[in-house]
Amino acid sequence: MIKHHPTATVLQQFVDGNLPASISLIVASHVEICPHCQQHTMQLTEQAxxxxxxxxxxxxxxxxxxxxxxxxxxxxxxxxxxxxxxxxETPVAIPLPKTVTEIDINGTRIALPHSMKSIALKEWQGIGKLSRARAALEDNKLKMSLLHIAKGGSIPTHTHHGFEITLLLEGSFHDDMGEYKTGDFMWLDGKHTHSPITDEGCVCLTVSSDAIHFTQGMSQLLNPIGKFIY
Structure with missing residues (x-):
């Protein structure tokens, strides 16, 4: 059961078309798999x-x-x-970007949301149990990525210079604030500090406005590479 959703204000901005492209895409991806937000969005659309x-x-x-x-x-x-x-009109052959409709994670094929199927993905990069593929989407300073954390993986305790939106597409993880499962939508910023851990592995769609900032122990030495996750 999906327990974490965009706020009513965010859904209203989504319906009104007032969100940046990457945020609109991640909200649309959540709405696609969340019956509660589908109904709310339909009501807002009818009212508009x-x-x-x-x-x-x-x-x-x-x-x-x-x-x-x-x-x-x-x-x-x-x-x-x-x-x-x-x-x-005379048809003109224009090369299209390489788009991805599903990804393969350790033999498990994961379908991407329909809103993502016109967006190309760049090459996967990895550090330890963490791997990331950027979405080929120009949206000012906002970065959209697919993020995979392998089974038993974690991200050290950190906060955010800007904000980070996460939509859990597959698997689950937990942190200092609770447990999250497929479909959950989280919007965090500098007021939040957490350390995500996944027992079974997970795949997330993320949108970030700036690098994360590690806050405890030796992990603070990793701050120079914080933009890898951003």
Missing amino acids: AQSLFEPETLNQVLDLNPSHADLTLDEFDMMQSITDIEIE
């Missing part, structure tokens, strides 16, 4: 559609675009005739 067609809203649109209200029937017919013209 209803408000759009309220008389006051339509009047505001016409006020912003007064020329639309002044169009005559003949001018509407002219516009319709233009939009109905079929344009013949």
Whole structure:
């Protein structure tokens, strides 16, 4: 059972189209596998559609675009005739990025969310039981990645210079704040300190705005490579 979800504010921003691309993708991936958030998103979408067609809203649109209200029937017919013209285009072969619909982790094939299937993945890189593949998505300073932690693996105690969003796609892990299973959605920032541990292994989709910062013992020596996980 999925216990951790995006906040109501994040879902509203998702429906309104006000989130950065990478955050919108990870929220869409959660909504795809979470019946609770699917229902909430549908309600928000219906509310947005209803408000759009309220008389006051339509009047505001016409006020912003007064020329639309002044169009005559003949001018509407002219516009319709233009939009109905079929344009013949010569197909141009454009090489597409190599996209991935599923990944293989130690013989287990894991399907990626539909929202990820148009996004190419870069080569996997690894340190110990941790491996990561960047998503080929330009989104300012935000980085989206697939993150795999092998069975029995962990990440030393750390906090975040920015924020980190994690969607658990496969497996489970636990930390100082609780246990997380497939479908759980977590948004952490500098107010949180944790040390994720997985007994069975896990695969996560992550979005980060900055490097993690190790806070305890010898692991602090790893801070120069904190951007590997970012």
